[in-house]
Amino acid sequence: MFRPVSRAWLVADILGAVIGFLITTPLIFVAGASWLSAWIAVPEAASATYIVVSLVIWGAAALARLSPQLAIGIAWVGAVLQMAAGLSPAAFDLGILVVLFGTAAWGTRRVLWVGGISAIGGGIVGGIYFTIIWSGELLADAASTMRAALIGSLMAAVFVLVMVMSWGIGLLWRVVLNGRATQVARARAELVAAEEQERVRIARDMHDVVAHSLAVVIAQADGARYAAAVKPEVATEALTTIAETARGALSDVRLLLTQLRHRQGDGPQPTLADLEALFAQVRQAGVEPRITIDPVPPGEPPAAIQLAVYRILQEALTNAIRHGDGAVDVTLAWLPDRVDIEVGNTIAVSAGAAGGHGVVGMRERAQLVGGSLQAGPEGARYVVRASLPIGSPPRSGDAGAH
Known part of the structure; x- marks a missing residue:
């Protein structure tokens, strides 16, 4: 029966009703004094009745926001x-x-x-009542009756028009409120979706960074353990690589955590210039990548494409470190409208071990930039193939500018 209304609006409604009562009630005895003397035999009693009715109607007005159904009932009373x-x-x-x-x-x-319905019905009833109370005993002949009927029809039309206009303005305000609520709900949904996409992106980056770094650390640790007894200097070199890889991973993780705290700061992202460092980490982990880039990038690819290429290669090389036999072939073909990526390695363990979240992450990376990716065993090899669009080929005039 009662709507949730803030205390400020409730106080404002009550004060508005009180002000309305204090302004309109005295007008009865100023502008309408002749009405009282003409139609009421006992002015004192009439005055008290007017005041009571005014209290009831303005009391209903005070409840119009808190309980519209109760307010319309009291107004009818x-x-x-x-x-x-x-x-x-x-x-x-x-x-x-x-x-x-x-x-x-x-x-x-x-x-x-x-x-x-109350606006229409109340207006008609009010017009008829106004005609009756003002015509009274003047209905002596047909002409006066016709005149009263015309006046009653006119007053009923005026009352209906005024009441329906008031109701219509409320309906318009209802539409405005619903529109605002819809906009707020849409904005909230877009914010939730954006935050969810950001969480997914950061989770994907976290997986790429941590999985690759841990794979390098594990490979180096295993090599250092076996080499420690024979070649201590190799073990020392491996420990140095482990420390450098761990520091880099820690820096990346801190950057990702910063992005979680401050959504507006994405921070620097890997580019093609960082691929050499990635290949160096893979070599230090005991895997020798055979790299072929043909043709080379015709210019500066978009940042999103560079990031996707880096992350896909990072995850594919991580799988090669974990599941390969020590060699991996990497092929990059920078065509005018796309870049094709192929990473293949001989499987040293069961092919199923090369799947999991890493393949899902690589496929998502490709789809985010409008590309596609397939990964799976081909005979004794595990091959990752991706094709990422980089836009239409440059015009001849633009090509000459590079």
Whole structure:
């Protein structure tokens, strides 16, 4: 029955109703003094009745936002009490317009239509009542009766128009409120989706960084353990590589954690210039990549493509370190409209071990830039193939500018 309303709005509604009561009630005795003397035999009693009806109607207006259904019921009680007492329409009846506005603006669907029906029905009843109370004993002949009927029709039309306008303004405000709520909900949904995409991206980066670094560290640690007894200097070199790889991974993880705390700072991302360092890490882990780049990049590829190429190679080489036999073939073909990537290595363990989250991450990387990726065993080899679009080929004039 009662809507959740903030304390500020509730206080504002009550104060507005009090001000409406204090302004409209005295007008009865100023502008409408002749009404009282003409139609009420006992002015004191009439004055008290007017005040009571005014209190009821403005009390309903105070509840228009908090409980539209209760407000329309109380307003009807006030209107019936006014007609039963034979009181003329007065300025305090403006409170009914506030109630009709509230039923359309804040009421349920049922209350909305109850308010609309009340606006039409109340206007007709008010027009008829106004005609009766003003015509009274003047209905002496057919002409006066016809005149009263015309006046009644005109007043009913005016009352209906005013009440329906008040209800319609409330309906318009309802549409505005619903539009705002829809915009807020859409903005909230877009924010949640953006945050989810950011979490997925950071989780993917975290997997790429940590998985690759741990694979290098494990390979170096295993090599150092076997070499320690024979060639201590090799073990020392391996430990140095482990320390450098771990520091780099720690730096990357700290950067990713910073992105989690501060969404606006994406920080620097790997580019093609970082591939040599990646290949060096792979060599230090005991895997020799045989690299073929043909043709070479015609210019500076987009940053998103460079990042995708780096991450796909990073994950594919990590799988080669973990599951290969010590050699891996890397082929990059920078065509005018795309870059083709192929990474293949002989499988040293079961082919199923090369799958998992890494393949999913590589495929997502490719799809994010509009490309595609396939990965799986081909005979005794495990091959990763990706094709990433890099836009239309440059015009001849543009090509000459490089």
